[in-house]
Amino acid sequence: MARYHEKRLRGMVKALAGAGIVAMLLSGCGSSPEEMVQSARGFLEKNDPKAASIQLKNALQENPGLAEARFLLGRVHLDQGDVPSALKELKRASELGYSADQVTPLLARAMVMGGEGKEMIEQFANTSLGDPASQAQLQATLGEAYLGTGAPDKAEERFRDAARDAGARDRAELGLARLSAGKRDLEGALSQVEGILAHSPKYVDALLFKAALLNAREEPAKAAEAYSAAIAIEPSAVAPHFELVSLLLRDRKFDEAAEKLKAMQAAVGKDNAQAVYLQAYLDFSQGRMKPAQESIERVLRVAPNYLPARLLAGAIYLRTGDILQAQGHLNSVLAVAPRQLVARRLLVGAHLAARETDRAADVLQPLLKDYADHADVMSLAGQVYLAKGDFARSSEYFAKAVELDPKDASARTRLGISRLASGDSSSAFSDLEAAAEMDDDRIQADVALVMSHLRRGEIDKASEALGRLEKKQPDNPLVSNLLGAVMLGKGDLPKAREAFERAISLKADYLPAVTNLARLDLADKKPEEATKRFERLIEANPKLVDAYVALADLNIAVGRPADDARKVLDRGLSANPGSLPLKIALVRHELRGGDPKAALTIAEEAQAAAPNDAVVLDVLGRTQLAAARPEQAVATFGKLAGLRPDVPAVLLMLAQAQLATKNASGAELSLKKALALKPDLIEAQRLLMALRAQAKDEAGALALAAEVQKQRPKAATGFLMEGDYLLSQKKFAPAAASYRRAMQLEPSAQAVVKLHAALTAAGKNQDADREAEAWLRKQPKDLTVRGYLAEAQLRKGDYAKAAQVYKGMLTIAPGNALVQNNYAWAAWKAGDPKAMSYAEEALKTAPDSPAILDTVAMIQLESGEGDKAIANLKRAVEKAPKAVPIILNLARAYAKTGKADEARALLGQLERDFPDAAAVKKEIAAIRGTL
Structure with missing residues (x-):
């Protein structure tokens, strides 16, 4: 907002402190409405607007059509800075013919x-x-x-x-x-305003503008004097108080600002929206986010168009991590004031926080044009291009920031990090070391030095940099945690443990150190110790949401029953009701466990609590897709796209939902919108290619593949897409040619597999096998191509050859439980009498694997060991309660062993759980036919 528009700062709401008692004294006297208006005029002449306001409201209560009362009340509201109420009353007075x-x-x-x-x-x-x-x-x-x-x-x-x-x-x-x-003629403006004050020394607006000019001249003490003079003339005027407190806040004189804010609240009322705004500003400045958020929301409820409140709301929500809300408020500011520096800088930061680097770069451009000599803007540009991976431009902007402000340690730190990313390590380390020496209090440069040396494997240099850091902040748990990382790099596990333990002694709920110790416990095969660490952490700080999520993840990682992880997350929600991160973790847990219906219920609860939260809407939409509710997913992603029209990933998810509803035209439109925002979004290009293949639009498909090839001239991606399309159209020879070109650009197992498939489909089996063999000679430990070849034999029904391939894979990866299981299954299908021993070996490797238990059970069932088979299948179902193929196998086992009632009950439950799954219904019918 322009500094010369102080009067617009009055557009707020003013509450009448103690008005209830005064109202009772003034009313009930038997006066007519007209007499009350006359009394109000008298109070206004005595400069008592509160009493006048009460009389006018009493008059209007008895006669709402009194035009003069409406006019006078509107004037009172306007003088007190309550613009919304003033507008209401003055418009009504005009309508009544005043x-x-x-x-x-x-x-x-x-x-x-x-x-x-x-x-x-x-x-x-x-x-x-x-x-x-x-x-x-x-x-x-x-x-x-x-x-x-x-x-x-x-x-x-x-x-x-x-x-x-x-x-x-x-x-x-x-x-x-x-x-x-x-x-920009400040001297002329000051001369003009001094002329006004010479003949009108009590003109408050002139005093306010004089103060604004003095402030622009960097004379804050004189500006404060002018504001104080205005307050002395009009103690109940909002603007002088507002400007004085704002000035003190900008100068970071928080104690004095708090004192003057109390004086303002006494003069204009604690509920005056501008006073509430300043309270929010003060709380925000001192890191009190919760009260700051509550206050700013109060202001915006009564003054939604007040730009400073929108700007502050954006800053508050950005600080608290509510990126969507922050972007909404900041966009509102820029829609009215597109050159507002702070709002644009914060919006760039919000897009960076959301990893929307392209959008951040777009929002940045006006700043680069208007503020090319602003060190902070140059530093921000460096951060944007560093996030985009454009290290050369990033270094260029950071270097300019350092040139504009050589004493800025943070800018030099970022320059060092940018140069590291671009490979200019010698200059990078010089910058980081210089930054570390410049700033005795901050440790960002030191931390960056330690981390950079660790990533490069330079343990001794990391240790040396850490020594300097320890001298600065010896009691910082981050420093002890870094020491643990250095000790790990040296291979000294006892000292690493000691360092991590010290970090926790400094801060009992320091999650990074607890996590590192838990990893060491797991490496020592002590999962119970790791569990106890997280339990102690939760006991020390039951509000630490991330600790519950980490413990749930640990339970899953060590193969505990899925219900254990669920119980941990439930405990977290009991201690933190309404926690969105925990609810989202619970949704993902249920999806991982194969229960999309349960996940959907939780996701819907989260969305009801936070209807416009971008993360919640994204999770809800994905869950709706998993739960076979594509129409609902379209609505959810449509809403999210309305909130975030500039995020291509949202449009991509909307397209996927539209495809699930068979709305190909809608999906294509969404994909084109996504590509308009990010022309090289490969996921959107692949989906669009699938649509064109479905529509048999060869020209469009090949043009799209050519576009991808042009965008990525050194990558195989475009040729793989081209080959996939041609293969889908049964054009096997051209497909093989595309795959060969992909292999030339980027040799990979994926390209070999696709080339083999195309050549096989073209009837060139020998050529296909030669390509695979040539690849395996170069990459003898490749499991992807070998696994593909085994699956190809399985599809042909040649189980013996498939078993041979799997056996060869086990010489490369002898402890791979998945390969062991596949080997056992193929050997069993090939009639190998040792198949059970292979399966049992796999079970030793992964005793709780549902897939291996299923294989063992089916071999047992075929061997006449029905009871053992049922026992193992029950264990498998217990481990994976939503794995439909295993449940169907259990039903088959019941049927084959004469347990018809158990089979019927299980099939009935499956039918209820999956009423719309045609493939499941078909399997159920087949099993029922054997009962």
């Missing part, structure tokens, strides 16, 4: 102060009032409106017109002074 000469100038001012300058111009630009003084006031207000909407020439015309009237001259001259300031 004198246009009196109501129009005030209504026009209220509209400008309430952020409705454009609307006011449209309504009153051509209005002519009968009273010359009123017309002059209206002209001055129109000048202020034109000034605020970026039309200085029209503003000057209106101000000069208004200056002809003595009553409006001060306002008009002040407007002209503001025009001078807008032209």
Whole structure:
């Protein structure tokens, strides 16, 4: 907001402290509404607006149609800075026929102060009032409106017109002074405002503008004097208090600001929205996020168009990690004030926090144009391009930031990190070392040095850098945690443990150190010790949400029953009701366990609690897809796309949901929108290719593949896509040619598999096998191609050959339980009598694997060991309660062993759980036919 628009800062709500008692004293006297209005005039003459307001409200309670009462109450509200209420009353007074000469100038001012300058111009630009003084006031207000909407020439015309009237001259001259300031003539503007104050020393608006000019000249002490003088003249005026407290906050004089804010609250009321805004600002500045958020939300409920509140809300939500809310508020500011530096910088930061690097770069561009000599902007640009992976440009901007402000340690730190990323390690380490020496308090540069040396395997240099860091902050748990990492790099596990333990002794709930110790426990095959660590952490801090998530993940990693992880997350929610991260973790847990219905219930609860949270909406949409609710997923991702129209990943998910509803045209439109935002979004390109293949649009498909090839000239991606399309159209020879080109660019197991498939489909089996054999000679330990060849034999029904391939794979990966299981299954199908021993060997490797238990059980069932088979299948189902193939095998085992009732009960439950799954219904019918 421009500094010369102090009056617009009054657009707030003012509460009447203690009004209830005064109202009772003033009412009940038997007065008529007209007498109450007369009494209110008397209170206004005595400068008692609170008492006048009560009388006017009492009068209107008895006679809502009193136009004069509406007008006077609107004037009181306007003087007290309650613009929304002023607008309401003045508009009603106008509707009731109150004198246009009196109501129009005030209504026009209220509209400008309430952020409705454009609307006011449209309504009153051509209005002519009968009273010359009123017309002059209206002209001055129109000048202020034109000034605020970026039309200085029209503003000057209106101000000069208004200056002809003595009553409006001060306002008009002040407007002209503001025009001078807008032209960066601060000295001229100050001279003009001093001239106004010479003949009108108690003109508060002039004092406020003088203070603003002094502040612009970096004379905050003199500015504070001017604000204090304005307060002395009008103690109940909101703007002087507001500006004085704001000045102190900007100068980080928090104690003095708090004192002056208390004085403001006493003068204008604690519930005055501008006072509430300043309280939010003070809380935010001192790191009290929760009260800051509560206060700013109160302000926005009554003044949603107040840009400073929107800006502060954006900063608060960004700090608390609510990126979607932050972006919404900051975009609202930039829609009205596109050159607002702070809002644009914060919005760039919000997009970076959301990993939307392309969008961050787009939002950044106006800053690069307007603030090329601003060190902070150059540093921000460096961060954006570092996140995008453009290390050369990143280093260029960071270097410029250092050039503009050589003493900025943080900029030099980032320059070092950027140079590391680009491979310029010698300059990078010099920058980081210089930054570490420049800043005795901050440790960012030191941490970056240690981490960079660790990543490069330079353990001794990391240890040396850590020594300097320890001298700066010896009692920081982060430092002890880094020491543990250095000790791990040296292979000294006891000292690593000791360092991690010290980090926890410094801060009992320091999760990174607890996690590192748990990893060491797991490496020592002591999962119970790891579990106890997280349990102690949760006991010490039951509000530490991430600890519950980490413990649940640990339970899954060590193969404990799925219900154990569920119980941990439930405990977390009991201690942290409504925690979205825990609910999201629970949703993902249920999806991982194969229970999309349970996941959907939890996701819907999360969405009800946070209807516009981007992460929650994304999880809900994905869960709806998993639960076979594609129409709902379309609605969810559609809503998310409305909230985040500039995020291509959202449009990609919307397209996937639309495809699930067979809405190919809608999906194509969403994909094209995503590609308009990010032309090289490969996931969108692949989906679009699938759509074109489905539509048999060969020209479109090949054009898309060519576009991908052009975007990635050294990558195999475009040729693999081209080959996939041609293969789907049964054009085997051209497909093979595309795959060969992919192999030339980027040899990979994936390309070999695809080339083998194309050649086989073309009837060139020998050529296909030669390609696979050539690859395996170069990559003898490749399991992907070998696994593909085994599956190819399985598809042909040649189980013996498949078993041979799996046996060969086991010489490469002898402890691979998946390969052991596949070997056992193929050997069993080939009639190998040793198949059971192979399966049992696999079970020793992974005793709780549902897939291996299933294989063992099916071999047992075929061997006549029905009871053992059922026992193992029950164990498998217990481990994977939603694995439908295993449940079907258990039903088959029941049927084969004469347990018809158990089979029917199990099949009935499956039918209820999967009412819409045609493949499941078919299997159920087949098993029932054997009962």
